[in-house]
Amino acid sequence: MRTSFLFSARPSRLLLLSSSTFLTFFTSLFPSTALADEHLFGWVLGSETLPAGHAEAYEFLTLQSGKAEGTYRALDTETELEYGFTDQFQASVALENNYFYNKGVNGPRDALNDTNVFRFGGVELSAKYRLLSPFKDPVGFALRLEGGYLPHDEVDGLKETEGYIAPQFILQKNYFDDTLIIDLNGGTEFAWGKRPAEQYPRELAFTGAAGISYRFAPNWYIGLENHVRAEYPLFHIGNFEHVVDYAGPAIHYATQRWWVTLSYNYQIFGNGIDEPASGQTFAEEVRHQIRLKIGFNF
Amino acid sequence: MKDWIPFVAIPLTISGATVPGFANTYLTVEQAQQTIFPGAAFTRVPRTLTPDQQKTIESRARVGVRSRDLKAWKVSNGGWFVVDQVLGKHEYITYAVGLTASGAVKQIEILDYRETYGYQVRDQSWRQQFVGKTAESPLNLDQDIRNISGATLSSRHITDGVRRLLVTYEVALR
Numbered sequence: 001m002r003t004s005f006l007f008s009a010r011p012s013r014l015l016l017l018s019s020s021t022f023l024t025f026f027t028s029l030f031p032s033t034a035l036a037d038e039h040l041f042g043w044v045l046g047s048e049t050l051p052a053g054h055a056e057a058y059e060f061l062t063l064q065s066g067k068a069e070g071t072y073r074a075l076d077t078e079t080e081l082e083y084g085f086t087d088q089f090q091a092s093v094a095l096e097n098n099y100f101y102n103k104g105v106n107g108p109r110d111a112l113n114d115t116n117v118f119r120f121g122g123v124e125l126s127a128k129y130r131l132l133s134p135f136k137d138p139v140g141f142a143l144r145l146e147g148g149y150l151p152h153d154e155v156d157g158l159k160e161t162e163g164y165i166a167p168q169f170i171l172q173k174n175y176f177d178d179t180l181i182i183d184l185n186g187g188t189e190f191a192w193g194k195r196p197a198e199q200y201p202r203e204l205a206f207t208g209a210a211g212i213s214y215r216f217a218p219n220w221y222i223g224l225e226n227h228v229r230a231e232y233p234l235f236h237i238g239n240f241e242h243v244v245d246y247a248g249p250a251i252h253y254a255t256q257r258w259w260v261t262l263s264y265n266y267q268i269f270g271n272g273i274d275e276p277a278s279g280q281t282f283a284e285e286v287r288h289q290i291r292l293k294i295g296f297n298f
Numbered sequence: 299m300k301d302w303i304p305f306v307a308i309p310l311t312i313s314g315a316t317v318p319g320f321a322n323t324y325l326t327v328e329q330a331q332q333t334i335f336p337g338a339a340f341t342r343v344p345r346t347l348t349p350d351q352q353k354t355i356e357s358r359a360r361v362g363v364r365s366r367d368l369k370a371w372k373v374s375n376g377g378w379f380v381v382d383q384v385l386g387k388h389e390y391i392t393y394a395v396g397l398t399a400s401g402a403v404k405q406i407e408i409l410d411y412r413e414t415y416g417y418q419v420r421d422q423s424w425r426q427q428f429v430g431k432t433a434e435s436p437l438n439l440d441q442d443i444r445n446i447s448g449a450t451l452s453s454r455h456i457t458d459g460v461r462r463l464l465v466t467y468e469v470a471l472r
Contacts, residue, residue, distance in 0.1 A: 038387070051415045051448030087447040135450040136439050177362060177385050177458075178451060218389045254388045256322075256414050297414045 041250045042263025042291035043227040044183045044211035047140035047172040049130045050084030055298040057081050058094075066287025070104030072112070074155070074286070076121065088130045096121025096150075100157045110282045112156045119157035124148035128170075134181075140172035144187075153197030155284050160198070164191035168207070179215040181223075184208075190235065200233040203241075213252065221252040225263065231284075242272035244285045258296045265289040324420065325409045327394070331371065331379055334396035334405045339374040343471075351469050358433075358469075359462040370471060377404060378471055384459040386413045387451050395428075395460060401467050403431045406460065416449030419456055428460055433468045437461035 039058075040046065050056060060078040080094035098121045105112040126146040134140025150162040168187030174180065189205040206229070213223025230243040250263035266288060270281030280287065325333065331340050347355070347366040355363055369381040376399030383390040392410035395403060406428050408420045418424060427443050439445045439454050446453045 054415060084448075133450050135454050136445060177455070178387075179385065215385075254414075256388070256412050 038252075038254055038259055039261050039293050039295065040181060040213040040221050040223060040252045041183070041209075041211040041225040042261060042265065042289075042293065043246075044209040044225045045144070045168075045170050045185055046181070046183050047130055047132070047134055047142040047170045049088055049090045049128055049142065050082060052084050052086045055081065055083045057296045057298070059294045061292045063290045064286040064288070066282075067105045067107075067110045067112075068280075068282040069107040069110075070102065072105045072110075072286065073099075073101040075099040076154070078121075078124075080124075089127070091127040092125070094124040094126075096124065096148075098152065098154065098157055102156055115156060117157055119152040121152060121154070122148055122150035122162075134172040134174045135178065140170075140174070142170040142172075144168045144170060153194075155197075158197035160195065161193040162191055162197075163193055164189055166190070166207070181213050181215075181221075183211045183213075185210070202233070202235050204232045204235045204237070206230045206232075211250070213250065219253055219255055221254075223250045223252070224248070225250050225265070227265070240273060242275075242281045242283060242285070243270065244281055245269040246289055248289075256297075258294065260295075261291075261293040263289075263291045263293075265291075322412050323410050325394075325407055327381055327409070330381070330394040330407045330409055333407055334379065334394065335373050335375065335377065338377075340371040340379060341374075343368075343370050343372050345370055345470060347466075347470055354469050355462060355465050359458075359465040361458040361462050363462065363466075368466065368470065375399065378467060380463055380467075380471075381409070382459055382463055384455040386411070386416075386455070388413060391419075391452060391456065393456060393459065395463050397464075397467055401432055401464070401472060403428045403460065403464070405429065406456075411452075413452060416446070416452035418446045418449050419452045424453075431460065431464065433464040435461075435464070437464070 058080040062076040064074040065072055077097045078094050080092050082090055082092035084090045098119045100115050100117055100119065102112045102115045124146060125148065126144060128142050128144040130142040132139060132141040145165065145167050147165040152158065153160050166187055166189040168185060171184040173182045185208065187207045189207060191203045193201060194203055195201045209225065209227040211223055211225035213221045215221050226245065226247040228245045231241045233239045233241055245268050246265035247268050248263060248265035250261060252261045253259060267280050267285060269279060270285055271277065272281035272283045275281055275283060345368040347363065347368065352363045352366055371379040373379055378397040379394065381392065381394045383392050389412045394407045394409055396405045398404050406425050411417065411420065424446060431437055436442050437457055437460060439457050443457045
């Protein structure tokens with residue numbers, strides 16, 4: 001939630017429309033629904049975990065660009081180390097850094113100051129426990145918990161003292177000898193300390209993601225992914241702030257010791273509480289997202 | 299457009315700087331033949347499955363046939379030696395199965411394995427479970443074949459592959 005947005009007494013029709021679109025997609029995946037801890041997608045996660053005693057180092061590079069007006073660039077880097085404590089349980093620690101470039105992003109929808117700065121993004125911890133394996137059980141299933149401390153706002157780097165926790169479930173279904181993989185993620189996020197970067201100190205978010213990827217050649221996967229987020233200030237479901245839905249293609253290449261994933265997502269739908277109903281939201285969101293992930297196995 | 303540069307340059311740099319593929323070949327076909335059937339002579343038997351045979355195998359083995367061209371050798375002691383491939387997570391896993399004259403598994407050997415994890419499928423104790431299995435055996439993971447935690451995909455695909463080869467023997471080689 002950014003500055004001076006009005007509250008809505010109830011979720012808008014557009015939110016309901018978006019939610020129903022996601023639910024339709026969600027339900028269309030069942031009973032044949034959602035991968036491996038190798039990241040086939042930019043945003044969607046799979047249910048596999050690292051084998052015990054093995055580690056993986058990641059570097060994520062995410063470019064977010066395009067507001068309603070002006071020039072906006074946010075380049076996020078995330079350096080992560082993940083370790084498998086057992087074959088079913090893994091944990092990771094990540095450091096985030098951000099670069100922001102804003103010029104003329106000061107219209108009625110997304111008033112940001114002109115800036116050109118680097119900011120320390122924060123520290124994130126995550127743990128994932130796999131209950132069912134997609135390779136031998138009817139469906140893969142894992143629970144994941146992420147938490148973090150963010151000293152700067154993720155939209156334009158304003159100072160804040162944010163802490164958050166985000167529980168999540170991950171479903172995965174594999175078909176055709178594990179060459180076609182469908183993933184489904186759902187979760188919530190509770191964040192505190194968002195002032196003064198935002199108007200309200202606490203925020204609840206619902207998140208969902210789904211992806212489908214096909215192994216079209218040895219080492220190569222190509223897929224489509226979709227990720228949705230809806231935010232409610234003050235942990236109150238009646239305080240709808242915005243909902244956004246991104247979708248796009250992802251390509252993944254993996255070999256024995258490293259892998260790389262490139263994904264592009266476009267904002268296909270968005271609605272913000274005090275923004276024109278143009279079908280997109282820009283107060284906290286962007287038009288384009290590009291994510292490059294590189295992982296090294298140890 | 300400059301924003302795209304790191305997204306293209308980094309993967310290209312990595313892929314250019316990285317030696318493509320670790321060729322983990324543990325045994326050649328000839329070495330596998332002598333490991334499973336020491337001192338025997340081998341005669342290559344060219345055999346291509348008919349569509350009907352493929353359908354029968356897929357139905358009985360409950361797994362798809364990836365290639366209708368068999369890589370099979372008749373062994374001088376009456377047995378068979380078959381080389382096959384199954385999908386690993388990234389690349390193909392190449393393995394060989396030796397069958398006795400009555401169609402039971404004598405031994406299996408892993409020829410190529412290039413995956414990040416799951417090398418335990420090469421362990422003698424795991425491969426030993428297949429000895430004596432026939433086309434009538436269940437060959438199911440977690441039933442008569444123990445899963446290797448942390449190597450589930452490889453365990454399952456090799457188990458599926460051996461089950462398919464045993465049915466293939468009954469349908470097209472015996």
